[in-house]
Amino acid sequence: MSCYHIRGGRPLEGRLTVQGAKNSALPILAATLLAPGESVIENCPCLSDVDAALAILKGLGCRVWRRGDTVGVDASVLAGAEISRELMEEMRSSVVFLGAMLARMGRAALTYPGGCELGPRPIDLHLAALRTLGADIRETDGVLCCTGCRMTGGEIFLPIPSVGATENAMLAACGCPGVTAIAGAAQEPEIEDLQGFLRAMGADVRGAGTATVVIRGGATLRPARYRVMGDRIAAATYLCAAGAAGGRVELTGADPEHLRAVLAALERAGCSIQTGPEEIVLTSGGGLHAVPPVVTEPYPGFPTDVQAIFMAALAGGRGETLFRENIFQSRYGHVSQLRAMGADIRVQGRTAAVTGVGGLHGAAVQGGDLRGAAALVVAGVAARGETRVTGLAHIRRGYDGLDIGLRALGADITETD
Numbered sequence: 478m479s480c481y482h483i484r485g486g487r488p489l490e491g492r493l494t495v496q497g498a499k500n501s502a503l504p505i506l507a508a509t510l511l512a513p514g515e516s517v518i519e520n521c522p523c524l525s526d527v528d529a530a531l532a533i534l535k536g537l538g539c540r541v542w543r544r545g546d547t548v549g550v551d552a553s554v555l556a557g558a559e560i561s562r563e564l565m566e567e568m569r570s571s572v573v574f575l576g577a578m579l580a581r582m583g584r585a586a587l588t589y590p591g592g593c594e595l596g597p598r599p600i601d602l603h604l605a606a607l608r609t610l611g612a613d614i615r616e617t618d619g620v621l622c623c624t625g626c627r628m629t630g631g632e633i634f635l636p637i638p639s640v641g642a643t644e645n646a647m648l649a650a651c652g653c654p655g656v657t658a659i660a661g662a663a664q665e666p667e668i669e670d671l672q673g674f675l676r677a678m679g680a681d682v683r684g685a686g687t688a689t690v691v692i693r694g695g696a697t698l699r700p701a702r703y704r705v706m707g708d709r710i711a712a713a714t715y716l717c718a719a720g721a722a723g724g725r726v727e728l729t730g731a732d733p734e735h736l737r738a739v740l741a742a743l744e745r746a747g748c749s750i751q752t753g754p755e756e757i758v759l760t761s762g763g764g765l766h767a768v769p770p771v772v773t774e775p776y777p778g779f780p781t782d783v784q785a786i787f788m789a790a791l792a793g794g795r796g797e798t799l800f801r802e803n804i805f806q807s808r809y810g811h812v813s814q815l816r817a818m819g820a821d822i823r824v825q826g827r828t829a830a831v832t833g834v835g836g837l838h839g840a841a842v843q844g845g846d847l848r849g850a851a852a853l854v855v856a857g858v859a860a861r862g863e864t865r866v867t868g869l870a871h872i873r874r875g876y877d878g879l880d881i882g883l884r885a886l887g888a889d890i891t892e893t894d
C-alpha cells in the first residue's frame with residue numbers, strides 16, 4: 478500500500494505556485510458540455526476527481542485531451558445521456574453534470590454521487606432547484622431519470638447556500654429560455670469562477686459571489702478558453718504546514734482575498750502574514766498558540782475544508798482552541814489519528830476541544846477522507862520523528878502532488894510502496 482513517509486520537525490522555506498482549484502475545475506468541466514466545439518481549460522490540476530470528470534465527459538461522447546495542466550474538451554458530438562453508477566460514486570461533483578446535461582441534451586440518467594464521507598450529503602436541494610425550472614425527475618431503484626424538455630427560467634430559493642446546488646442550478650438555467658434567479662445562493666469564490674467560464678461561453682450570468690445569481694438562459698453558447706483560479710484549500714494546507722513547522726513560505730497563484738478567515742486565524746495563532754495580488758507570504762516560529770473558537774461557515778466564514786488541517790496545525794501548539802463544525806455532521810474522522818500522534822482532542826457532537834501539547838510525535842496513521850488525510854500530512858511535517866500516512870487515494874482526489882509541493886519547501890517527505 479503506498480504511503481507518505483515523513484521525517485518531521487524541519488522548518489519550511491521557499492516559494493511555491495499553488496495548483497488550480499479542484500472545486501472550480503470540476504463544475505467548469507461539466508460546463509464544457511453546454512457548447513458544441515472545443516473548450517480549453519488551463520490550470521486544471523492533475524487529480525483523480527478531474528480524471529473522473531474527464532471519464533464522464535468521454536462517456537457522454539466528448540473528445541478529451543490533456544497536455545500538462547491544460548485540458549481540452551470537444552463537446553461537438555454527444556452520444557448518450559447516462560452516467561454509470563461507478564463514475565457517479567467516484568466523487569461528489571459528478572452530480573453537477575446533471576444540470577449541464579439537462580441544459581444541453583434535455584435529459585439525463587444517473588445515480589447518487591459519492592465523495593468524501595462527512596455524514597449525510599443529500600441532493601434534495603439540487604433536485605428541488607431543477608424541478609423549479611420544470612425538470613421531470615423520477616427515481617427507480619436508485620437511478621434518477623430526468624427530462625427537461627419543458628424547462629424554463631424560474632425563481633429558485635435555496636434554504637441552505639449549497640455550493641453544488643447553486644452550480645447545478647446555474648448550469649441548468651443556461652439552457653432554459655427566460656430568466657432564472659437563484660436566491661440564497663452559495664457565495665464561494667468557485668461560484669464566481671464558474672460564472673467567469675459561463676460568461677466566456679457567452680452566457681448572461683450575473684451576481685455570483687452574492688446571495689442572488691441571475692441567469693438569462695436559452696442563448697446558444699460557444700466553446701471557450703478559460704484559466705481555473707488557484708486552489709484556496711491547497712494554499713491553506715501549505716500555510717498551515719509552515720505555520721506549525723515554522724519557517725517562511727511564499728505562495729503564488731492563490732488569491733489572499735479568498736482566504737481572509739484562514740489568514741486571520743493563522744495570524745492570531747502567531748504567524749506573520751503579508752499579501753499581494755495572488756501572493757501570500759507566511760513567517761512562523763513554529764509552535765502555534767490557541768485562537769478564539771474556529772466555527773466553520775459558508776463563505777466568507779472559516780471553510781469546513783480547512784477545519785481538519787488547521788486543527789492538525791494547532792494540536793502540536795499551546796493552549797486550548799474550540800472547533801465547531803457547522804457544515805457537515807461528521808467531519809472529525811481525523812481526530813483519532815491525530816491522537817495517535819499525541820494530540821489531546823475531545824469531541825462532543827459538532828464541537829472539538831483541542832489542547833496543544835507542545836509538539837506531536839510521529840506515528841503510523843491512516844487518512845479516511847481528503848482533508849482529514851491532508852491534515853495528517855500537516856501534522857507529520859511538524860511532528861518529531863517519523864510519520865507514515867496511508868490513504869493516499871483520498872489525497873490524490875484533491876492535491877496535485879502534495880508531497881512534491883512540501884518537498885519543494887524543504888519538508889522530508891517521500892512516497893513509498
Ligand SMILES: CC(=O)N[C@H]1[C@@H](OP(=O)(O)OP(=O)(O)OC[C@H]2O[C@@H](n3ccc(=O)[nH]c3=O)[C@H](O)[C@@H]2O)O[C@H](CO)[C@@H](O)[C@@H]1O
Pocket residue numbers: 500503569570597598599600601602603604637638639640641642663781782804805806
Ligand atoms: C466539489 C465541491 O465543491 N465540494 C465542496 C462543496 O460540497 P457540496 O456542494 O457537496 O456542499 P454543499 O454546499 O452542498 O453542502 C452544504 C450543506 O448543505 C447540505 N445539503 C446540500 C445539498 C443538498 O441538496 N441538501 C443539503 O442538505 C449538506 O449536507 C451540507 O450540510 O461545498 C462544501 C462546503 O463548502 C465543501 O466542503 C466541498 O469541498
Ligand SMILES: C=C(OP(=O)(O)O)C(=O)O
Pocket residue numbers: 500568569570591592593782847848875
Ligand atoms: C469535501 C471535499 O470534496 P467533495 O465535496 O468533492 O467530497 C473537499 O474538497 O474537501
